[in-house]
Amino acid sequence: MCGIVGLFMKDHSLEPDFGVLFAEMLETMTERGPDSAGFAVYRDGNPDEVKLVLRPTSGGGVSELCEDLESNIPSIAEAVTRHTHLLVRLPRKNLFDLHNYLANHAPEVEVISSGERMELYKEVGLAADISREFGLPRMTATHGVGHTRMATESAVTTEGAHPFTTAPDQCLVHNGSLSNHNNLRRMLMKNGQTFRTRNDSEVAAGYISWRMKGNEGLGQALEHTLDDLDGFFTFVVGTANGFGVLRDPIACKPAVMAQTDQYVAFGSEYRALAHLPGIGNAEVWEPEPAKVYFWERQHA
């Protein structure tokens, strides 16, 4: 099973409504994935700054981490506690200070995501709880991807929840299962990619990051997954300025898309899209198998 959703605002005036619309999309997909849920949102960013989402995996809680970092790393511009995660914003030139501090003083802290615009939150439990705890309905964003998980290939843990990110501002959600992920993971590790889990979807994310690191665009990187990934998949991939969709050649997993002048939306089922504004007159279609779809903003 698993449910995946994506929403990309073409009309800037709809960005303040992103959180409310997207939270309902995610919650509607709870029945497809009650084990864990997560989402990546692309929000305001500054080219000179980096946003990191951190999660303490043992020891003190997130508020202790917040105090600890704020008192020891003066360059931190902002630290916001969101449920079990801590969002930290700091100048790009000081990023090393933070990594250095974490490595030496708080190695149990996991860096969930990093990027200029992306913030990623995920946790074990039901989508409605996760959405509320992380404050999703109040979030303004240009676009985002989300996932409700019914676990198959790895444990029900926060680490195993989607989205997976393997490069700054890049993330992937996956419905399906891959059969050649172990081989592919070894190949990617030899080529410098790092992985945190034994999860198959993380390998797909790493594969796309590896391709994009080689200067391929999102569309090209997705095309190549058709050659190298074996298994069932519907992917939704987020980047700093866009999102892409791809289904495996036999269209094993469901997918519906909708487009109006204001947005492009993706859902595992139409139910996830039924509340979107203007859906009655939207162009609604089922993405074709093995065909890459992607949308990018001209001005991020």
Place this chain on the structure above:
Amino acid sequence: MPNFDLDNVTLRDVNSALHEVDMKATGDWTISNPRGTHALAAGVDAPLKITIDGSVGYYCAGMNKHAEITINGSAGVGLAENMMSGSVRVKGDASQSAGATAHGGLLVIEGNASARCGISLKGANIIVKGNVGHMSCFMAQAGNLVVLGDAGDALGDSLYEAKIFVRGKVKSLGADCIEKEMTLENAKLLQSLLDAAGIDDCKPEEFRRYGSARQLYNFKIDNVLAY
């Protein structure tokens, strides 16, 4: 004329009401705000006229017997799956496995159908005004699939006795599916199917017919000795 608004009543309320009617009951029913809900109007067993205003989720009109169901929207996976009789018409598109295992009745898809349309078809008639996706009519045993647009890969793979008529291009034929002669009898059948679907802007001679080459295991008389 019962009218159900799914913003005010539950799916269970609607389906229970549909199941409780007398098998000979007639009348017009409307269902509004389906919002992609699953299994709507499944298992109806009476000659009702049911109109659904909006898009539906999985297995809509599944197992239909006698009812005439119209969907003013699109449909998710398994539309009219295992239909026995009656008719189902969707004004928009249908997702995968539309009309799967359907034994009888008429399914009309005014938009496109995606993969596996008419998979394991057992006697129903399916007319698709748009295109059908890959593996359509996979292992279909009886009945007819008419496609006014194009067909995807592996059309009619492992086909038994169903007939397939396609007006547009066929991307590829599946195992044991071949093009067959359009006989006068076939053309008459096709015309009757187009008439039943209310389509009057195309003619049987614009179509090509596909069927089973009857070369797979079950068609070999030698294999009868295995039993």
